[in-house]
Each structure stands twice: as structure tokens, then as C-alpha cells.
Amino acid sequence: MAERLYRAAAADALRIVPLDDFTVIFHRPSGLTHLVTAPAPEILALLSEDVLTRNALLACLGAQFDLGDASAEALDARLGELVATGLVETA
Amino acid sequence: MERPVSPDAALLARALRDPASLEPLDADGWTALIAMARAEQLIGTLAQRLAGAAMPPAVARILEDARASAADQRRAALWEAEAARRALVGVEAPIVLLKGTAYVAAGLAAGEGRSIGDLDILVPRESLDAVERALLSSGWEWVKPDPYDDAYYRRWMHELPPLIHRERDRMIDVHHTILPLTARITPDPEAMIADSIVLENGLRVLSPEDMICHAAAHLFADGDLAGGMRNLWDIDRLCREFGGRDEDFCLSVYERAHRHGLLTVVRRAFRLARQLYGTPVRAYRSPIRVPLDDRLSDRLYRRRLFARNGWGRPTRRGTRFAFYLRSHWLRMPPAMLARHLWTKWRKGYRPV
Amino acid sequence: MRHIFQVRIGPAGFRVGSDWRAPIAELERLYAGYPAPENGVPDFTVRLFAARPWRRWLRPAVTLGGDFVLPDAAPLPLSQGLLAAEMAMNLQMALGQRRYLLLHASAVEREGRAVLMTGLSGAGKSTLAALLGARGWRLMGDEFALIDPATGMVHAFPRLVSLKNAAIGVVGDAVPQARFGPLLAGTPKGDIRHLVPDPQAVARMDEPAQPALLLFPRFGFAIAQRDLGPSEIFVRLTQASTNYVALGERGFDAMTRVVRDVPARAIDYPNAEAAIQQVEALWNAL
Numbered sequence: 001m002a003e004r005l006y007r008a009a010a011a012d013a014l015r016i017v018p019l020d021d022f023t024v025i026f027h028r029p030s031g032l033t034h035l036v037t038a039p040a041p042e043i044l045a046l047l048s049e050d051v052l053t054r055n056a057l058l059a060c061l062g063a064q065f066d067l068g069d070a071s072a073e074a075l076d077a078r079l080g081e082l083v084a085t086g087l088v089e090t091a
Numbered sequence: 092m093e094r095p096v097s098p099d100a101a102l103l104a105r106a107l108r109d110p111a112s113l114e115p116l117d118a119d120g121w122t123a124l125i126a127m128a129r130a131e132q133l134i135g136t137l138a139q140r141l142a143g144a145a146m147p148p149a150v151a152r153i154l155e156d157a158r159a160s161a162a163d164q165r166r167a168a169l170w171e172a173e174a175a176r177r178a179l180v181g182v183e184a185p186i187v188l189l190k191g192t193a194y195v196a197a198g199l200a201a202g203e204g205r206s207i208g209d210l211d212i213l214v215p216r217e218s219l220d221a222v223e224r225a226l227l228s229s230g231w232e233w234v235k236p237d238p239y240d241d242a243y244y245r246r247w248m249h250e251l252p253p254l255i256h257r258e259r260d261r262m263i264d265v266h267h268t269i270l271p272l273t274a275r276i277t278p279d280p281e282a283m284i285a286d287s288i289v290l291e292n293g294l295r296v297l298s299p300e301d302m303i304c305h306a307a308a309h310l311f312a313d314g315d316l317a318g319g320m321r322n323l324w325d326i327d328r329l330c331r332e333f334g335g336r337d338e339d340f341c342l343s344v345y346e347r348a349h350r351h352g353l354l355t356v357v358r359r360a361f362r363l364a365r366q367l368y369g370t371p372v373r374a375y376r377s378p379i380r381v382p383l384d385d386r387l388s389d390r391l392y393r394r395r396l397f398a399r400n401g402w403g404r405p406t407r408r409g410t411r412f413a414f415y416l417r418s419h420w421l422r423m424p425p426a427m428l429a430r431h432l433w434t435k436w437r438k439g440y441r442p443v
Numbered sequence: 444m445r446h447i448f449q450v451r452i453g454p455a456g457f458r459v460g461s462d463w464r465a466p467i468a469e470l471e472r473l474y475a476g477y478p479a480p481e482n483g484v485p486d487f488t489v490r491l492f493a494a495r496p497w498r499r500w501l502r503p504a505v506t507l508g509g510d511f512v513l514p515d516a517a518p519l520p521l522s523q524g525l526l527a528a529e530m531a532m533n534l535q536m537a538l539g540q541r542r543y544l545l546l547h548a549s550a551v552e553r554e555g556r557a558v559l560m561t562g563l564s565g566a567g568k569s570t571l572a573a574l575l576g577a578r579g580w581r582l583m584g585d586e587f588a589l590i591d592p593a594t595g596m597v598h599a600f601p602r603l604v605s606l607k608n609a610a611i612g613v614v615g616d617a618v619p620q621a622r623f624g625p626l627l628a629g630t631p632k633g634d635i636r637h638l639v640p641d642p643q644a645v646a647r648m649d650e651p652a653q654p655a656l657l658l659f660p661r662f663g664f665a666i667a668q669r670d671l672g673p674s675e676i677f678v679r680l681t682q683a684s685t686n687y688v689a690l691g692e693r694g695f696d697a698m699t700r701v702v703r704d705v706p707a708r709a710i711d712y713p714n715a716e717a718a719i720q721q722v723e724a725l726w727n728a729l
Contacts, residue, residue, distance in 0.1 A: 015692070017699050022674035026695040030170040031163060031688065032259065033681070033695060035674060084230060084258070086174070118483030122458060126488045129510045147482035149456065156541040163691045402444055402460055402490055403510060 005091040006057065006079060008047035014087070016041070027086055034085055039065065040078060044087060051091045054079065099406065100320060100397040103127045104367045106137060107324060110144050121150050123401030130403035131320045132206040135161030139204030161204045168192045168207040171261050175210060176294055178229035184218035185295050187287045189266065189305065193296040194325070197288075201328035205321075209253070209262040213297075215284055216267040223251055223265070231256050231263060269305050278308060278351035299333040299340065300347035307360035308353050315415040319396045320367070326360055327368040334371055341373040345381045354381075362389055367396070444490060449479050453589065453600040453648050454542065456480025457532050461491040462499050466524030473525075473603055473624050473637060476645045487511075487535035491527055494518065507531040511538035523627050526635055529603060536587055536600070537685040543589035543598060544690055544697040547683040550583035550597055551575045556655035557597045558722060559588050559705075561683045564632075567662040570610040571718055573638055577617040578719070582644040583652065592693035595700045596651035601644045603637040611636045613715050656725060657707040660718060664711035668721065671709055677702045 008014075015026040023041045025034045042065045046057060058075055082088035102124055106113050116124065128134040138154035138161070146154075172192050179186055189211040194202030214222050231254040241252050251265040268280040283305075287295040297305060303326060310322040334340040341361070348357040362383055364370035374383040395414050398407035405411060444460025446467040451457070457480070461467050480486070490508035493499040504518035505527040511534060519527045536545060548561035549572035558575075560568045569585040576582035583599035590597055603624065606614055611634060615623070624637035659671065659679065671679075680698060681687045687694045708725055712718035
């Protein structure tokens with residue numbers, strides 16, 4: 001089975017406002033607001049530039065954001081949440 | 092001394108039908124119109140229809156708010172459909188959007204300004220279990236764990252018990268046919284699904300003819316005419332839009348309605364839509380004879396449809412109750428009706 | 444409906460219809476200084492009615508209705524008809540207001556700038572607003588602060604101030620008795636007494652103000668103050684708004700603007716005097 005690919009919702013679908021440790025994101029298509037913390041904003045930033053597999057995403061998080069200690073399981077959980085909200089889509 | 096006649100919702104019908112011909116309203120007239128439109132869930136539609144018409148600034152602001160609210164509802168409804176689509180990607184079955192969500196998804200005039208609540212979808216009966224499982228694993232939950240209601244739904248109704256999404260707090264009704272299995276009229280849901288139209292995103296909407304059949308069936312066979320003015324407005328908009336593309340659209344609707352056993356119902360809906368909104372519907376003598384002359388009994392239906400005063404309050408309790416009983420009669424065989432009403436009454440339900 | 448009263452409070456016009464004369468008479472007396480709805484067309488309709496005809500006379504019970512209703516709002520006895528009217532009017536705002544972001548907060552103004560005070564029921568926001576109103580501040584409202592998404596300005600909604608239990612006595616010492624409504628004893632929220640805002644609050648209710656200070660007061664604790672982070676403010680304000688979600692992106696814009704621009708403080712206080720001093724001190728330090 002091919003590995004699943006992820007991408008962020010279209011840039012014009014999101015309004016992203018960093019507050020402090022938290023970032024508040026308005027998702028235009030649903031009209032809902034999400035309050036997220038690391039590594040969600042970093043995931044969104046990466047997935048807005050590239051369509052990535054989970055493993056590629058994990059590697060990028062480590063390289064670019066010093067979030068390499070996140071486990072694959074933890075990343076799966078975050079991705080699951082982001083997909084459920086529509087902030088991330090499976091390609 | 093002559094008592095002033097208190098307005099009924101015929102005022103709302105006139106305003107929707109032809110805003111330009113609306114008699115000049117005083118402040119109380121506008122107030123009554125707004126209260127009725129809110130109560131009939133037609134305020135967004137009214138706002139759309141009256142855009143650009145002369146009105147006091149206070150009214151213009153209220154209607155502007157209603158337009159913005161309708162736009163938000165439209166956006167939320169489309170997202171709900173998209174969320175269901177994503178949840179049901181793994182289910183190999185056609186997913187047909189119904190009612191308001193279908194109108195906006197298909198870009199139809201009937202969706203302009205319309206208030207949209209729950210998401211209604213139609214799926215093949217054999218896919219129900221798979222759909223139910225997929226929704227339950229994507230964040231939807233049963234609304235109420237009431238064993239009587241649950242057993243009733245599963246056994247007799249045309250839908251799963253309602254599900255609600257635990258994050259978004261929005262309901263979905265999953266239908267496998269358009270009327271309850273207890274109803275004496277049994278439309279053909281397989282034909283409706285087979286002839287449905289695929290949208291760009293893979294979701295489907297009913298064919299134009301079936302949209303009318305469904306709206307008409309919903310109005311008379313599946314309810315006590317509650318929300319009837321909005322339902323007939325949908326039918327009016329659909330007939331104007333599809334009739335504008337095909338002058339024999341009404342004939343296609345009659346043929347289709349005949350197949351579903353809904354011809355009587357559709358004719359009634361067409362007559363009432365014409366009486367309320369001037370809907371351009373056509374009678375036929377050949378190839379099939381479908382008369383559309385006004386009937387005396389239409390007056391009783393209009394009495395019920397307009398049973399709302401300038402305070403937005405339901406009026407004509409007797410007429411309403413008659414239609415309430417009738418709707419249950421249509422839906423169930425008499426012995427079951429008695430059992431059902433008894434259970435409902437013991438639980439404290441009273442018709443308005 | 445038999446008895447009718449119309450009023451405008453800030454930007455919102457109301458029409459109240461009642462099966463009984465008494466609640467309307469009380470509204471007429473207490474809202475005597477208020478204007479009628481603009482163009483005579485109210486934004487919201489409220490209905491006070493007997494759910495069953497005999498309830499008009501026999502242990503009369505007032506059912507709340509209107510353009511926007513909660514399905515399970517319990518009826519109130521006729522002696523609390525004024526409270527029923529106020530609750531139903533608040534409900535229209537909470538459920539139906541789409542022009543302004545609605546914050547469950549009291550607000551007072553000085554020199555065109557406003558202090559917003561929000562908190563759970565019992566935090567003292569009505570009491571503090573009423574007391575500040577008696578000390579030269581303009582009362583903008585004790586229940587809802589209305590934020591205009593287009594400008595970020597706060598608009599006044601100076602309805603009758605609803606004082607509960609001990610607050611009735613505290614505020615009663617500071618303002619003339621003539622401005623009080625009847626004592627409503629034994630309501631679902633305890634004893635309630637309504638206070639008519641002073642004439643300048645009504646006369647100037649169409650003047651918006653710039654939100655300048657956001658306070659989260661808490662009554663019943665030793666004097667203390669604490670800063671709040673933006674995300675905590677954001678969460679608490681969205682919880683304090685009944686129409687944030689319904690406003691969509693306009694609500695998001697208005698809310699992030701408040702969180703970004705308005706300094707915020709949580710203040711604990713043991714009594715009203717201590718709270719007033721803290722508010723004045725924070726104001727002077729701005």
C-alpha cells in the first residue's frame with residue numbers, strides 16, 4: 001500500500017494568528033476556530049509548502065524546527081487531529 | 092365597529108412573490124413581516140428578495156444581518172457536506188445530498204438566502220451499516236439514547252436515528268428512502284439514487300424532477316405542513332430555474348412523480364405554489380392528462396400554511412391539530428398511530 | 444398580543460407583547476427615559492404568554508417566547524413578569540444578535556475609553572458597573588458589551604442593571620431609591636432588583652467607546668492581581684461570547700483585535716470598595 005500523503009488546507013482557507021505558546025487558527029470553510037500549540041503550526045507551515053508523507057514530515061520537523069524528538073506515534077496523533085478539523089487534508 | 096384584521100402569513104407570501112408590488116408597509120407592517128419571516132425560517136430568503144427595495148434604515152439593517160447570517164449558514168452547510176464526504180471516502184456507495192445543502196452545493200437559486208439546519212443525505216439501504224460505522228468512527232455520535240425512539244426509527248422511519256458531530260455540534264440525518272416505511276406511498280429510492288447527478292467533488296444531488304418529488308413528498312406526506320411556506324418556496328425556485336431550461340419540465344416531473352406514486356402530492360404542491368408564489372406550473376391534456384385547476388380544499392391548506400400572526404405566533408390551533416393528526420395518519424397504519432401517539436403523549440409531547 | 448411595550452436600548456430595538464398588563468406597566472415605568480425603536484421597527488420581538496389559556500388567571504405562569512427561544516425555558520410566576528421580560532430580551536440578544544460581537548461583560552466609560560469587566564455569574568460585574576456609574580463613570584451596560592467588528596469600538600447596551608442578593612444592599616447605599624424597580628424575591632437566581640441607569644447613561648447610549656482595559660474580576664478573595672496571557676484571554680472571551688461562532692470570520696477579527704490591543708488584568712477583591720480602588724488605580728496607570 002502506498003504511503004499516505006498529507007497537505008495543509010489551502011492558504012486562503014486559513015487565518016493564522018500566533019498569540020503566545022498557542023496559535024489561534026480560523027478555518028474559513030468550517031467557520032471554526034482552533035487553538036493549537038507546537039508542533040501543529042510547524043506541521044502546517046511545512047505542509048503548506050509540500051505534500052509529504054508522515055515520515056518525510058517527521059524528518060523535516062527535526063531538521064527545521066528542532067522537533068525531531070517527537071515520536072512517530074505522537075505525530076500520527078497530531079496529524080489525526082489536524083485532519084479531523086480540516087486544517088490538514090490527505091492527498 | 093370594524094376590527095382591524097390582524098395579518099396572517101399571506102403577507103409574507105406576497106412579499107416573497109413580488110416585492111415590487113408589496114403595498115407600502117408602515118412600521119407595524121414591517122415588524123409583522125420580519126417576525127413571520129423569522130418564524131417560518133424565511134428571513135434570509137426575504138432579505139435576498141428585498142435587496143435594493145425601498146425600506147426604512149432599521150429594516151435594511153435587520154435584513155442585512157439576515158443576509159450575512161444566511162451566508163454563514165451556507166458556508167457551514169457546505170463544510171458539513173465536505174466533512175461527511177471525507178468521512179465516507181472508504182464507503183463504496185453513492186452519497187446524495189438532500190434539501191438545502193443540495194441546493195447550495197448545486198448552486199441553485201433555491202439555495203439563495205435559505206436557512207439550512209441539519210445535513211440530510213440519502214444512501215442505498217444496503218450501505219446503511221457501512222455509512223453508520225464510518226460516521227461513528229469519524230466523530231459523530233447518537234443524539235439520544237432513548238430505546239423507544241431508537242427502535243422506532245430503525246424499524247419504521249426512513250432514516251437512521253439522528254447523529255451529531257461531537258466537535259462541531261451539527262446533526263446529520265442519513266436516509267435510505269424519502270418517506271417512512273410505514274407510509275402508504277412508497278417512492279422508489281433506488282431510481283432516485285440511480286438517476287442522481289454527480290457534483291465535482293463526487294457527492295451527488297437528486298435529478299431536477301426528483302428534487303421536486305422529494306420536496307413535495309416532504310411537504311405533505313412526511314410532516315404536518317410545518318415549514319410549508321419554505322418548502323413551497325423551494326418548489327417555486329426549482330420550477331422557475333429548471334422550467335426556464337426546459338419548457339416541458341413539468342411534464343417530466345409528472346412522469347417521474349407517477350412512478351414514485353407521488354403525482355397527487357406533486358399536483359397539490361404545484362397548485363399551492365402557484366397560489367402562494369405565482370409559480371409557472373403547467374397543466375397537460377396529452378400525452379398524459381394532468382389538470383391543475385384550483386381545488387376547494389386548497390383553501391384549507393392555505394389556511395394552515397398562513398396560520399401565523401404578526402407576532403410570529405402560531406394561530407388557528409384547530410386547523411394545526413387537524414393537520415398534525417393527518418400527518419401521523421398518513422405516516423402510519425391506525426393501530427400503530429394510536430400506540431405512537433399514546434407513547435408520545437405520555438412523554439409530554441403536545442402539538443403546538 | 445394584548446399589552447405592548449416598545450423600547451430601544453443602545454442599537455437594539457425591542458417589542459414586548461404580554462398577555463398581562465403588569466409586566467408591561469413595570470417596563471413602561473422603568474424604561475420611561477428610553478427612546479422608541481428606530482423607524483418604529485424593532486430588531487427583536489419578545490412574547491410573554493400563558494402556555495395554557497387558564498394560566499392567564501389560575502396561578503398565572505409567564506412563558507418566554509420571541510424570535511429566538513431556548514426550548515426548555517421554564518415559566519416564571521406572574522409576580523416575576525419583569526424578570527421574564529428582561530430574560531427574554533437578553534435571550535434575543537444572546538441568540539439573535541449578528542451585528543456586533545457580544546461579550547458577556549459590563550462596561551463603563553470615561554473620556555471616550557471603556558473598561559470591560561467580564562466573569563462568571565457572581566463575579567460582581569453588574570455591581571461594579573453600577574457603583575462606578577455612581578462615581579462619575581458612564582455606565583454602558585451591565586450584561587453585554589457589543590464590539591463592532593468593523594471598527595473595534597464597544598457599543599453601549601444600558602438595559603436595567605440586574606442586581607442580585609447582597610449586591611442590592613451594596614448598590615442601594617450608593618444610588619437613590621427612586622431608581623430601583625420592585626424587589627423580586629425568591630427567583631431562580633435568588634432576590635433580584637433592577638436599577639434604572641442614570642440619565643447620562645441613557646442620553647449618551649449611542650456614543651461608542653474605545654475599549655481600553657479588560658478586567659476579569661473575582662469577588663470573595665483577598666486583594667490580588669495577575670496578568671493573563673493572550674491565549675487565556677482569547678479562551679475566556681470566546682467562552683464569554685454567545686455569538687462568537689455565529690459571526691464567523693467577523694467574530695474572529697473582532698476577537699483577535701481585542702486580545703491584541705486591549706490590556707487585561709485579573710483582579711480578586713474582598714469587597715466593592717477594594718475593587719473600585721483597583722479599577723481606578725489600573726485606569727490611572729494606563
